[in-house]
Amino acid sequence: xxxxxxxxxxxxxxxxxxxxxxxxxxxxxxxxxxxxxxxxxxxxxxxxxxxxxxxxxxxxxxxxxxxxxxxxxxxxxxxxxxxxxxxxxxxxxxxxxxxxxxxxxxxxxxxxxxxxxxxxxxxxxxxxxxxxxxxxxxxxxxxxxxxxxxxxxxxxxxxxxxxxxxxxxxxxxxxxxxxxxxxxxxxxxxxxxxxxxxxxxxxxxxxxxxxxxxxxxxxxxxxxxxxxxxxxxxxxxxxxxxxxxxxxxxxxxxxxxxxxxxxxxxxxxxxxxxxxxxxxxxxxxxxxxxxxxxxxxxxxxxxxxxxxxxxxxxxxxxxxxxxxxxxxxxxxxxxxxxxxxxxxxxxxxxxxxxxxxxxxxxxxxxxxxxxxxxxxxxxxxxxxxxxxxxxxxxxxxxxxxxxxxxxxxxxxxxxxxxxxxxxxxxxxxxxxx
Amino acid sequence: xxxxxxxxxxxxxxxxxxxxxxxxxxxxxxxxxxxxxxxxxxxxxxxxxxxxxxxxxxxxxxxxxxxxxxxxxxxxxxxxxxxxxxxxxxxxxxxxxxxxxxxxxxxxxxxxxxxxxxxxxxxxxxxxxxxxxxxxxxxxxxxxxxxxxxxxxxxxxxxxxxxxxxxxxxxxxxxxxxxxxxxxxxxxxxxxxxxxxxxxxxxxxxxxxxxxxxxxxxxxxxxxxxxxxxxxxxxxxxxxxxxxxxxxxxxxxxxxxxxxxxxxxxxxxxxxxxxxxxxxxxxxxxxxxxxxxxxxxxxxxxxxxxxxxxxxxxxxxxxxxxxxxxxxxxxxxxxxxxxxxxxxxxxxxxxxxxxxxxxxxxxxxxxxxxxxxxxxxxxxxxxxxxxxxxxxxxxxxxxxxxxxxxxxxxxxxxxxxxxxxxxxxxxxxxxxx
Numbered sequence: 001x002x003x004x005x006x007x008x009x010x011x012x013x014x015x016x017x018x019x020x021x022x023x024x025x026x027x028x029x030x031x032x033x034x035x036x037x038x039x040x041x042x043x044x045x046x047x048x049x050x051x052x053x054x055x056x057x058x059x060x061x062x063x064x065x066x067x068x069x070x071x072x073x074x075x076x077x078x079x080x081x082x083x084x085x086x087x088x089x090x091x092x093x094x095x096x097x098x099x100x101x102x103x104x105x106x107x108x109x110x111x112x113x114x115x116x117x118x119x120x121x122x123x124x125x126x127x128x129x130x131x132x133x134x135x136x137x138x139x140x141x142x143x144x145x146x147x148x149x150x151x152x153x154x155x156x157x158x159x160x161x162x163x164x165x166x167x168x169x170x171x172x173x174x175x176x177x178x179x180x181x182x183x184x185x186x187x188x189x190x191x192x193x194x195x196x197x198x199x200x201x202x203x204x205x206x207x208x209x210x211x212x213x214x215x216x217x218x219x220x221x222x223x224x225x226x227x228x229x230x231x232x233x234x235x236x237x238x239x240x241x242x243x244x245x246x247x248x249x250x251x252x253x254x255x256x257x258x259x260x261x262x263x264x265x266x267x268x269x270x271x272x273x274x275x276x277x278x279x280x281x282x283x284x285x286x287x288x289x290x291x292x293x294x295x296x297x298x299x300x301x302x303x304x305x306x307x308x309x310x311x312x313x314x315x316x317x318x319x320x321x322x323x324x325x326x327x328x329x330x331x332x333x334x335x336x337x338x339x340x341x342x343x344x345x346x347x348x349x350x351x352x353x354x355x356x357x358x359x360x361x362x363x364x365x366x367x368x369x370x371x372x373x374x375x376x377x378x379x380x381x382x383x384x385x386x387x388x389x390x391x392x393x394x395x396x397x398x399x400x401x402x403x404x405x406x407x408x409x410x411x412x413x414x415x416x417x418x419x420x421x422x423x424x425x426x427x428x429x430x431x432x433x
Numbered sequence: 434x435x436x437x438x439x440x441x442x443x444x445x446x447x448x449x450x451x452x453x454x455x456x457x458x459x460x461x462x463x464x465x466x467x468x469x470x471x472x473x474x475x476x477x478x479x480x481x482x483x484x485x486x487x488x489x490x491x492x493x494x495x496x497x498x499x500x501x502x503x504x505x506x507x508x509x510x511x512x513x514x515x516x517x518x519x520x521x522x523x524x525x526x527x528x529x530x531x532x533x534x535x536x537x538x539x540x541x542x543x544x545x546x547x548x549x550x551x552x553x554x555x556x557x558x559x560x561x562x563x564x565x566x567x568x569x570x571x572x573x574x575x576x577x578x579x580x581x582x583x584x585x586x587x588x589x590x591x592x593x594x595x596x597x598x599x600x601x602x603x604x605x606x607x608x609x610x611x612x613x614x615x616x617x618x619x620x621x622x623x624x625x626x627x628x629x630x631x632x633x634x635x636x637x638x639x640x641x642x643x644x645x646x647x648x649x650x651x652x653x654x655x656x657x658x659x660x661x662x663x664x665x666x667x668x669x670x671x672x673x674x675x676x677x678x679x680x681x682x683x684x685x686x687x688x689x690x691x692x693x694x695x696x697x698x699x700x701x702x703x704x705x706x707x708x709x710x711x712x713x714x715x716x717x718x719x720x721x722x723x724x725x726x727x728x729x730x731x732x733x734x735x736x737x738x739x740x741x742x743x744x745x746x747x748x749x750x751x752x753x754x755x756x757x758x759x760x761x762x763x764x765x766x767x768x769x770x771x772x773x774x775x776x777x778x779x780x781x782x783x784x785x786x787x788x789x790x791x792x793x794x795x796x797x798x799x800x801x802x803x804x805x806x807x808x809x810x811x812x813x814x815x816x817x818x819x820x821x822x823x824x825x826x827x828x829x830x831x832x833x834x835x836x837x838x839x840x841x842x843x844x845x846x847x848x849x850x851x852x853x854x855x856x857x858x859x860x861x862x863x864x865x866x
Binding site: 100395 | 693
C-alpha cells in the first residue's frame with residue numbers, strides 16, 4: 001500500500017513510519033497504553049472506557065491491571081462521572097471488574113500488537129490523531145478507546161460515509177437493491193461502510209469497490225482482530241478492501257469475533273457513518289441492532305421495504321413500524337438521509353394531497369388530466385369521443401351553466417382536449433382513452 | 434333477496450316496502466327531495482350539500498333548481514355557515530352554480546329513480562334512517578346527501594368495516610396479500626369494503642365472499658349509478674356482491690362513473706370504513722386518493738410494502754414516506770388499525786431495543802442465546818466446542834474474574850449450555866453451532 005494514503009496518524013512500529021510527516025511517536029506511552037486497553041477491555045465497557053476518560057489511558061491501564069490502586073480522589077471522580085451517566089459504581093462491581101481485567105493482564109503485549117498491525121500495513125488510531133474519526137466520539141461513554149486499521153486512508157468523515165447493512169442470507173432482491181444503492185452512492189464519492197459479512201454487507205463492499213470514487217471507496221468494520229479475515233470465505237474480498245479501502249476494528253490482532261463483539265461492532269458502524277440503510281433484515285437481526293445504535297445517537301436510519309412474504313424483509317418492516325426509520329426505495333432517498341442531504345439532495349415528489357387519478361380510469365390517461373381543474377374535468381368527461389353534442393347537453397352532463405361550459409370548452413380546445421364541429425363539441429385529438 | 438336483510442330503511446317505491454316495520458314512507462318529501470338532489474349535485478359539492486344542511490332538502494331543492502329564490506335571511510345563513518367552513522360565497526359563484534344546477538333540472542325524476550332501484554332490490558338511504566351509516570357524516574361539509582344501495586344489509590357500521598383498496602393492474606404479489614388480508618378479516622366478521630375495480634378491489638370482494646362471516650361480508654362503493662355494473666367485466670362479481678353483500682353509491686341510477694365521481698367515491702370509502710389498507714398503488718393512484726381522504730378525517734391508513742422495484746408498490750412506499758400511514762405486513766397489523774383494535778387486537782412484537790443477534794452469527798443459534806446476559810454470553814462464547822479448558826483460560830478469554838466465571842458456568846450448565854469434564858469446561862449439548 002502507498003504510505004501517502006494511510007490514515008493520518010502513526011502506524012504501529014513499522015519501519016517506515018518515521019518518514020510520515022503527520023506520524024506521532026509510534027511508541028508514545030499513550031498509544032501503547034491504548035493498544036493494551038483494546039485487549040484488556042471488552043468493547044463498549046462503560047466502566048473501562050469511563051476510567052480511561054477520567055484518569056487518562058496510561059493511569060487507567062495501571063489501575064485496571066492491578067499495578068496500582070486508585071487514590072480516594074481518583075475513585076471519587078470516577079464514581080461521580082459514572083453517576084452522571086446513570087451508573088452507580090458499587091464496591092462489588094469494582095471488585096468483580098478488577099478480577100475480570102486481572103484475568104487478561106498477563107496476555108497484554110501492546111508493542112507486539114502494534115508491530116503486528118504495522119507489518120500488515122496498518123496501525124492504531126487514538127483520539128487526538130489527525131485521522132481519528134470524530135464520529136467515534138458520538139458514542140459517548142461507549143466510544144472506543146482506540147481503533148485498529150488496515151488499508152488506505154484517510155478514515156472517512158461520517159459526513160461522507162454511508163453504512164449499508166443487512167442479512168447474511170440475502171435474497172436476490174436484496175442483493176440487487178444493495179448493488180444499486182452502493183454503486184450509486186460510491187460513484188458519488190461516498191465511502192460505503194459495512195460489516196464484511198456475507199450477503200448484503202459483501203454486496204455493499206463489492207459494489208463500492210467496483211464503482212467507488214471516494215477515498216476510500218469502502219470500509220469494513222470487523223468484530224475481531226485485523227490479522228485475520230473473517231469470515232474466512234471473505235478472505236479475497238476483505239483482502240481487496242484492505243488493499244483499496246479500509247478495515248477497522250477496536251479489537252487487537254488475535255482477538256476472536258465473538259457474539260458480544262459483533263453487537264459492539266454494530267455500534268461502531270453507527271458511530272462512524274452519517275446514516276445507516278438496512279436493506280434486508282430478519283425479524284431479529286444484527287442489522288436491526290446496528291439501526292438501534294444509530295437511532296440512539298441520532299443518526300438517520302433508512303429501511304428498504306420488500307415483499308411482506310419475505311422473512312428477509314421482516315426486520316426492515318419492523319423498523320418502519322416500531323422505530324423512526326424511514327422508507328428508502330432508491331438512491332436519492334438513501335442520500336437524503338446523510339447529514340446535509342448527501343452529495344446531491346433528493347428531489348421531493350409532489351405532496352400526497354396533489355395525488356388524484358381515480359382507480360377506475362386508465363392510468364396513462366389519468367396523468368394527462370391531472371392538471372385539469374374539477375370544472376375542466378367535468379366538462380372533459382361530458383364530451384363524447386366521436387359524435388359531437390350541443391352545449392346544453394354538456395351543461396346537463398357536467399352540471400354546469402352554459403357560460404362555465406363555454407369558457408371551459410375554450411380552455412380544453414387550446415389543449416386539444418376538446419374539438420368543435422358543426423353539430424357541437426366532442427373530445428379533441430390529444431387523448432382518446 | 435330477502436327483505437329481512439335489507440338496510441333498515443325504506444326501499445324506494447317498490448310494492449313490498451309497506452311490509453317493512455322500520456320503513457319510512459317511501460315517498461316522503463324528504464326522501465324524494467334527496468333522491469332528486471343526488472342527480473342535481475355533483476358529489477362532494479360543498480355549496481350544494483351545505484345548502485341542503487342549512488335549508489333542509491326540500492327547500493334547498495326548490496332554490497337550487499330555480500323554482501324559488503332564497504330570502505335574505507336564508508342567503509345570509511348559508512353565507513355564514515360556508516364562511517365558517519372557510520368558503521366565501523360570492524355572487525359570481527352563486528350565479529354560476531345556479532346555472533349548472535339549472536342545466537340538470539329538467540332531468541330530475543326522483544320517483545322514477547326510487548322505483549328503478551326498488552325494482553333492483555335496492556333503495557335510498559337518507560340521514561335519520563335507521564340504516565344511515567354515521568361514518569358518512571364524518572365527511573362533514575362533504576357528507577353525501579343520500580346513499581343509494583342494492584343488496585342485503587344492514588349497512589355495516591364503520592367499526593366493523595375495513596377498506597382494502599389498490600391498483601387495478603395488481604401483481605400476483607398484491608393479489609396474494611389482498612387475499613390473505615381480506616379472507617382473514619372477513620372470516621372474523623368484518624365487512625370488506627372496496628371500490629369494485631379490477632385488481633386489488635376485486636380480490637378483496639372475492640376473498641370476502643368466499644370467507645366472510647359478516648353481515649354483509651363485503652360492500653362495493655360505486656362511482657356511478659347502481660342500475661348497471663361497472664366495470665362491465667365485473668358484472669358477475671358485482672351481481673354476487675349485490676346478492677350477498679351490498680352495493681353503495683351516492684349517484685342515482687343512470688349516472689355515469691366519471692373521473693370526478695371516482696375521486697369522490699374514494700372519499701365515501703374513507704368515511705364508511707374504520708380503516709383503509711392500501712395493498713398496491715402506483716405513484717399516482719386512486720388508492721392514494723382514498724388514503725388521503727381517510728387521513729383527512731382521522732381514519733387510520735395502512736400501506737403494504739413491496740419490492741422497491743415494483744411500480745405497483747411505489748404509491749404504498751410514498752404513503753409511508755410522506756403521510757402518517759403505517760406499515761401493514763399481516764392480518765393482525767391490519768386489524769390493529771381498526772377503531773378499538775378490531776375483532777382481535779394485534780400482538781405486539783418485542784420492542785426494537787431488545788433486538789440483538791449479531792449479523793455475523795448463525796441466526797438460529799442467535800435465538801437460543803438471545804436471553805443470555807452479556808456476562809453469560811461472554812463466558813458461553815469463551816467455551817470451546819470439544820476439548821475442555823480450565824477456568825483461568827475462560828477468565829482471560831471472557832475478561833471476567835474467576836468468581837464471575839464460575840457463577841456463570843453454573844447458570845449455563847443448568848441450561849445445558851456448558852458442560853464440566855475432568856479437564857475443565859466446554860460447551861454443553863444444548864447447542865453446537
